[in-house]
Amino acid sequence: MNKTVSRRKFLKISGATIGLLAASGTVGSLVKKTNAFTEKKKGGVNGIQKIPTFCDLCFWKCGAIAYIKDGELWKLEGNPEDPLSNGRLCPRGTGGVGAMYDPDRLKAPLIRKSERGKEQWVEVTWDEAFTYIADKMNKIKADYGPEAMAYFVHGIGGNFIKHLMKAYGTPNITAPSFAQCRGPRDIGFRLTFGEDVGSPERTDIKNSKCLVLIGSHLGENMHNTQVQEFAEMNDNGGSIIVVDPRFSVAAGKAKYYLPIKPGTDIALLLAWMKVIVDENLYDKEYVDKYGFGFEQFKAEISQYTPEWAYAETGIEPELIRASAREMAKYRPATLIHSGRHTTWYGDDTQRSRAIALLNALMGSWGRKGGYFYPAMMSVPGYPYPPYPKPEKGKVDNPGNTIYPFATEGHDTITNGVREATITGKPYPIKGWFTYGTNLMYAMPNQDETIKAIQNLDLLVVTDVLPSELAGWADVVLPESVYLERYDDLNVELFREPFTALRQPVLDSPNEQKPNWWIAKKLADKLGLGHFFPWNDIEEYLSKRLTAAGLSLDELKKKGIIRGEKKPVYFEEGVPAEFNTPSKKIEFYSLQLAEKGHDPVPKYTKHQEPPSGSFRLIFGRSPVHTFSKTQNNRILADMSDENELWINHNAAMRLGIKSGDYVRLKNQDGVVSNKVKVKATERIRHDCVYMTHGFGHNSKMLKQAFLKGASDSQMITKYKIDPLMGGTGMNINFVTIEV
Ligand SMILES: Nc1nc2c(c(=O)[nH]1)N[C@H]1C(S)=C(S)[C@@H](COP(=O)(O)OP(=O)(O)OC[C@H]3O[C@@H](n4cnc5c(=O)[nH]c(N)nc54)[C@H](O)[C@@H]3O)O[C@H]1N2
Ligand SMILES: Nc1nc2c(c(=O)[nH]1)N[C@H]1C(S)=C(S)[C@@H](COP(=O)(O)OP(=O)(O)OC[C@H]3O[C@@H](n4cnc5c(=O)[nH]c(N)nc54)[C@H](O)[C@@H]3O)O[C@H]1N2
Ligand code: SF4
Numbered sequence: 189m190n191k192t193v194s195r196r197k198f199l200k201i202s203g204a205t206i207g208l209l210a211a212s213g214t215v216g217s218l219v220k221k222t223n224a225f226t227e228k229k230k231g232g233v234n235g236i237q238k239i240p241t242f243c244d245l246c247f248w249k250c251g252a253i254a255y256i257k258d259g260e261l262w263k264l265e266g267n268p269e270d271p272l273s274n275g276r277l278c279p280r281g282t283g284g285v286g287a288m289y290d291p292d293r294l295k296a297p298l299i300r301k302s303e304r305g306k307e308q309w310v311e312v313t314w315d316e317a318f319t320y321i322a323d324k325m326n327k328i329k330a331d332y333g334p335e336a337m338a339y340f341v342h343g344i345g346g347n348f349i350k351h352l353m354k355a356y357g358t359p360n361i362t363a364p365s366f367a368q369c370r371g372p373r374d375i376g377f378r379l380t381f382g383e384d385v386g387s388p389e390r391t392d393i394k395n396s397k398c399l400v401l402i403g404s405h406l407g408e409n410m411h412n413t414q415v416q417e418f419a420e421m422n423d424n425g426g427s428i429i430v431v432d433p434r435f436s437v438a439a440g441k442a443k444y445y446l447p448i449k450p451g452t453d454i455a456l457l458l459a460w461m462k463v464i465v466d467e468n469l470y471d472k473e474y475v476d477k478y479g480f481g482f483e484q485f486k487a488e489i490s491q492y493t494p495e496w497a498y499a500e501t502g503i504e505p506e507l508i509r510a511s512a513r514e515m516a517k518y519r520p521a522t523l524i525h526s527g528r529h530t531t532w533y534g535d536d537t538q539r540s541r542a543i544a545l546l547n548a549l550m551g552s553w554g555r556k557g558g559y560f561y562p563a564m565m566s567v568p569g570y571p572y573p574p575y576p577k578p579e580k581g582k583v584d585n586p587g588n589t590i591y592p593f594a595t596e597g598h599d600t601i602t603n604g605v606r607e608a609t610i611t612g613k614p615y616p617i618k619g620w621f622t623y624g625t626n627l628m629y630a631m632p633n634q635d636e637t638i639k640a641i642q643n644l645d646l647l648v649v650t651d652v653l654p655s656e657l658a659g660w661a662d663v664v665l666p667e668s669v670y671l672e673r674y675d676d677l678n679v680e681l682f683r684e685p686f687t688a689l690r691q692p693v694l695d696s697p698n699e700q701k702p703n704w705w706i707a708k709k710l711a712d713k714l715g716l717g718h719f720f721p722w723n724d725i726e727e728y729l730s731k732r733l734t735a736a737g738l739s740l741d742e743l744k745k746k747g748i749i750r751g752e753k754k755p756v757y758f759e760e761g762v763p764a765e766f767n768t769p770s771k772k773i774e775f776y777s778l779q780l781a782e783k784g785h786d787p788v789p790k791y792t793k794h795q796e797p798p799s800g801s802f803r804l805i806f807g808r809s810p811v812h813t814f815s816k817t818q819n820n821r822i823l824a825d826m827s828d829e830n831e832l833w834i835n836h837n838a839a840m841r842l843g844i845k846s847g848d849y850v851r852l853k854n855q856d857g858v859v860s861n862k863v864k865v866k867a868t869e870r871i872r873h874d875c876v877y878m879t880h881g882f883g884h885n886s887k888m889l890k891q892a893f894l895k896g897a898s899d900s901q902m903i904t905k906y907k908i909d910p911l912m913g914g915t916g917m918n919i920n921f922v923t924i925e926v
């Protein structure tokens with residue numbers, strides 16, 4: 189796992205982590221090492237200042253307090269007022285100090301001076317960069333229309349550039365968090381209950397008496413509130429059921445652990461539902477009152493016996509029955525977790541729908557210990573002028589004819605935009621503007637991404653580090669890190685309404701600038717200045733806050749303002765309304781049937797690894813986020829490479845042991861960097877596992893360069909979900925090159 193923090197501690201996460209780092213001298217020595225870098229802009233205030241803000245090491249957005257000591261960032265702690273962090277950051281959040289003091293940070297805008305991909309640029313002024321971008325964007329608009337620009341974005345920091353892109357006139361705004369992450373889950377739940385699970389998830393983990401995790405590896409997936417609540421329900425003696433081909437951290441807490449054959453979860457879910465229906469273990473009153481099409485559903489699933497599922501999943505029929513009965517024992521406080529990163533096999537919306545239906549049988553939607561009804565503070569948006577209406581629709585899914593359920597309200601599908609960039613159909617895409625996303629890691633099949641980039645007239649990458657994607661850019665824009673800037677307000681659906689502020693705790697050391705400034709200045713160059721009628725971000729924030737009856741001064745002091753708690757369960761008076769066509773929970777979906785899809789999920793077999801090969805599966809390192817933290821010296825000190833989990837018998841047959849280095853070769857002949865072997869009983873024989881985000885090949889990431897292997901590089905094959913266009917990525921096979 190990692191060197192300094194034990195497995196147990198991850199579930200007991202606390203502010204202790206930073207104490208641990210500080211005690212080992214890590215923070216201090218790192219800060220010293222990079223002093224030259226920070227010398228230019230010291231805060232100049234003696235003594236300790238405490239400034240509240242919110243974390244950006246991942247998108248959970250925990251409230252944090254930055255401690256500034258003698259003008260330098262000393263440490264980050266959780267803001268006790270914040271319902272997301274409850275006063276405690278996860279290990280990554282405390283390591284935010286290392287993001288700020290990363291010596292490899294981008295320092296000035298860059299314009300490419302050689303062939304694409306050669307990583308040769310010249311430093312330019314911001315004005316030169318904006319002039320270059322505006323000329324190209326105006327030419328693209330004149331030649332192809334504004335729709336030919338696409339914006340790839342991840343995170344709240346991208347909001348102002350998103351506004352600029354809408355003002356410019358493109359509908360092609362896209363994020364990997366849909367088609368490479370939680371899209372199938374949200375569509376699967378929406379088809380069933382009429383609503384998304386959302387982020388942060390509406391999972392009432394702390395009150396659940398039985399928690400079922402299907403691949404959701406909480407404890408390694410460190411989304412803060414979820415891990416805290418998971419620890420709490422575990423401490424309260426809650427029953428835990430884990431389904432995972434790998435004995436995860438969560439599996440170590442489980443009463444029932446089901447080591448499933450990868451790709452067969454729908455078979456297990458169908459068999460579970462059959463047992464629960466046949467044995468009358470479901471919440472009959474709830475299903476009668478709120479359900480639609482239950483009899484058709486019942487007839488459809490009657491074929492899926494535990495004995496049948498055993499042949500598919502490898503899970504003993506008695507274990508299927510016992511775990512189904514265990515779930516029913518605690519209903520409605522039985523939470524079958526929706527998962528989050530659900531783009532696995534291409535039938536993911538249907539798997540998510542099966543998970544939603546199992547929850548419906550438990551009566552857990554809208555109930556304590558299940559899925560609560562979240563609330564949000566009412567903070568009006570800025571009163572901007574209306575956007576121009578694009579003449580052409582979104583490029584990925586014209587008229588929703590290709591992916592019927594990736595409908596309005598969702599961003600464009602990343603892979604759909606990439607495909608259109610390659611083919612020029614249904615119309616050409618000639619410019620990509622990116623913010624906070626490393627598409628070389630986030631999207632499957634890097635060759636296709638490169639092919640698309642080669643068709644572009646303009647690629648602008650906005651990042652804090654010289655990422656692999658930046659390596660292909662025409663213009664690289666260096667952003668201030670989150671601790672050096674204001675961002676848009678965080679107003680989200682959660683257990684209780686709140687508004688949180690990200691504010692600068694120190695100045696940027698070089699020429700880096702915040703996203704709002706970048707958007708506003710570029711808008712001026714593009715003749716779109718009237719879409720940014722405010723002079724600076726504080727004016728923008730004040731206007732929004734005043735309209736909500738809140739004050740920027742108060743928010744600056746507290747970091748967060750909480751609203752009044754509202755009822756969150758049906759029992760507390762929340763009306764049970766379902767935004768589906770039948771206005772009920774859809775056990776049988778007419779919408780799916782109408783579009784030629786299965787109205788009740790069906791099981792289809794997936795290809796199995798050829799003999800001698802393993803399925804490549806992947807997940808999260810508890811101390812890293814995606815591909816964005818491996819260069820962070822503090823986090824690298826805890827874990828600086830990933831490991832290849834391989835079943836110990838398989839390792840023995842291959843003549844390899846823990847600590848050896850091997851390479852992977854996938855079905856298309858792509859060979860990985862070297863990766864350290866972890867031979868273990870804790871994984872099935874038919875798959876190998878590694879954490880995502882390692883194996884960087886950008887030379888300018890001096891810490892992360894060639895440390896470990898990259899799952900993204902191995903994922904050349906993907907299977908598209910016909911319902912919503914997501915890319916199932918768990919379908920790649922590898923052999924081990926000793
Ligand atoms: N192979 C594979 N692919 C995956 C996944 C996987 O597990 N394996 N996971 C999928 C999932 S669940 C998700 S959500 C997506 C995530 O996908 P992305 O959000 O694209 O994540 P990263 O690839 O880490 O790219 C983040 C980029 O943002 C930059 N960055 C960091 N801080 C800032 C900042 O303050 N400002 C700016 N402008 N840039 C910043 C980082 O340096 C990095 O280059 O990936 C998906 N793709
Ligand atoms: N530390 C940390 N935490 C994070 C993130 C991070 O980057 N770092 N990213 C956040 C984000 S954006 C997301 S989306 C989540 C992702 O985290 P989750 O949604 O929890 O999980 P996944 O990445 O989908 O799944 C990984 C797990 O699924 C198992 N698995 C693989 N194949 C199968 C299968 O066929 N069936 C079953 N049942 N299990 C399988 C793997 O062994 C592994 O344990 O994590 C979030 N939390
Ligand atoms: S979960 Fe961790 S990394 Fe994510 S926002 Fe919270 S403290 Fe930061």
Ligand SMILES: [Mo]
Pocket residue numbers: 365368369370528529
């Ligand atoms: Mo994600």
